[in-house]
Amino acid sequence: MGFQCKDLGVTYKTQNGELEALTDVSFSVRDHEFVCLVGPSGCGKSTILKLVAGLLEPTLGTIAFDTVPANGRPRNAMVFQEHGVFPWMNVIDNVAFGLEIRGVPREERRAIARRFIARVGLSHFEESHPHELSVGMRQRVSIARAFVNDPEILLMDEPFGSLDAMTKMVMTEELMGIWSRQRKQVLYVTHDIEEAIMLGDRILVMTGRPGRIREEIEIRLPRPRDLRDRDSAEIVKIKEHVWEILEEEVRSGLREGS
Numbered sequence: 001m002g003f004q005c006k007d008l009g010v011t012y013k014t015q016n017g018e019l020e021a022l023t024d025v026s027f028s029v030r031d032h033e034f035v036c037l038v039g040p041s042g043c044g045k046s047t048i049l050k051l052v053a054g055l056l057e058p059t060l061g062t063i064a065f066d067t068v069p070a071n072g073r074p075r076n077a078m079v080f081q082e083h084g085v086f087p088w089m090n091v092i093d094n095v096a097f098g099l100e101i102r103g104v105p106r107e108e109r110r111a112i113a114r115r116f117i118a119r120v121g122l123s124h125f126e127e128s129h130p131h132e133l134s135v136g137m138r139q140r141v142s143i144a145r146a147f148v149n150d151p152e153i154l155l156m157d158e159p160f161g162s163l164d165a166m167t168k169m170v171m172t173e174e175l176m177g178i179w180s181r182q183r184k185q186v187l188y189v190t191h192d193i194e195e196a197i198m199l200g201d202r203i204l205v206m207t208g209r210p211g212r213i214r215e216e217i218e219i220r221l222p223r224p225r226d227l228r229d230r231d232s233a234e235i236v237k238i239k240e241h242v243w244e245i246l247e248e249e250v251r252s253g254l255r256e257g258s
Contacts, residue, residue: 002030002066002185003052003153009060009210010047020210021047025061027204027213029153032183036196036203038242040250044211045189049155052187053078069152074098076153077146081161085130085141091117092126094141098149116144119178136167143175147182156188160195169227172198180224193242197235198225205245214245 008025011018022044029035037045050056051063053076069075077098078084085094092113093100099109117123120140130138139159146154159175160168172195179186190196196203203217217238229235 002028002033004028004064005048005052005061006064007061008048008051008058008063010044010051010056011059022058023208023210023212025211025213027216029185029187031066031185034179034186034188034199034201036188036190036200037206038190038193038196038203038246039206039211039214040246041191042209042211043206045206046157047211049078049157049187049189052076052153053155065152067152074149074151076155077149077151079139079142079146079154079156079159081158085138085145087130090127090129091122091133091141094130095144095148097145102149113144113148116148119147119181120144120174134167136163136171139163139171140174143178147178147184152185154184154186156186158189158191161191168195173227175199176223176225193239193246194230194235196242197221197238198227198230203242205242207246207249217242 005028006026008022009020010022011020025044025048027035037048039045047056051058065075086097089097092110095117096109096113099112100106104112114123114126117126120143122137122140122144125133125137130141133141143159160171163171176199188196188199197219200219202219204213205215205217206212207214219238221234
């Protein structure tokens with residue numbers, strides 16, 4: 001099970017003519033696999049997520065899914081960098097929202113939501129509203145809501161990009177713990193090479209405008225992974241290799257912006 005993207009291309013029409021955002025993008029995500037997309041800004045990482053989510057149609061190419069979701073389950077759920085929680089709802093109602101839309105009875109959906117709220121460490125905040133929570137806590141709500149809907153595919157667009165370093169480390173560990181129990185197909189966008197290495201089974205390194213996949217890197221580190229090992233020789237070697245692929249393009253972008 002999983003899905004396959006083949007020869008994807010996206011061209012936008014703008015006031016200044018056509019803008020090619022993606023070209024010749026092919027990859028697959030297998031069942032239970034965590035795949036990370038890494039690359040500089042503007043290379044089309046978020047565009048790929050939108051294509052897989054069905055929010056955008058490719059100009060060229062196809063996306064094929066191996067299964068059809070059963071029992072009203074959504075095919076995918078998205079977690080964004082900007083917090084997608086509803087400010088007028090408390091934590092438990094935010095997490096249970098997708099189940100409510102699917103018609104799950106109130107007590108049943110709240111019981112399911114409580115299990116996932118506990119997994120992200122927010123059991124004492126079920127009745128709290130988003131303005132009463134920290135940035136990291138609100139992001140935990142978003143992650144719990146994504147998992148509670150039991151999607152086949154979880155799409156994550158830099159979910160920890162706005163967090164401070166310590167909170168980001170804690171959230172990465174929590175995400176690894178939840179995923180190890182649920183083992184969803186995950187497509188995860190990040191600028192952080194180290195984060196991709198710690199989370200992913202594979203890294204797809206993107207470059208270019210239009211964006212394309214430059215290289216696919218298998219991460220053979222055993223699970224569970226310990227963030228305290230991030231300075232190990234093997235992880236440093238992978239990080240240096242990915243940076244070598246990206247370095248010239250990143251430096252070129254900095255020169256253009258100066």
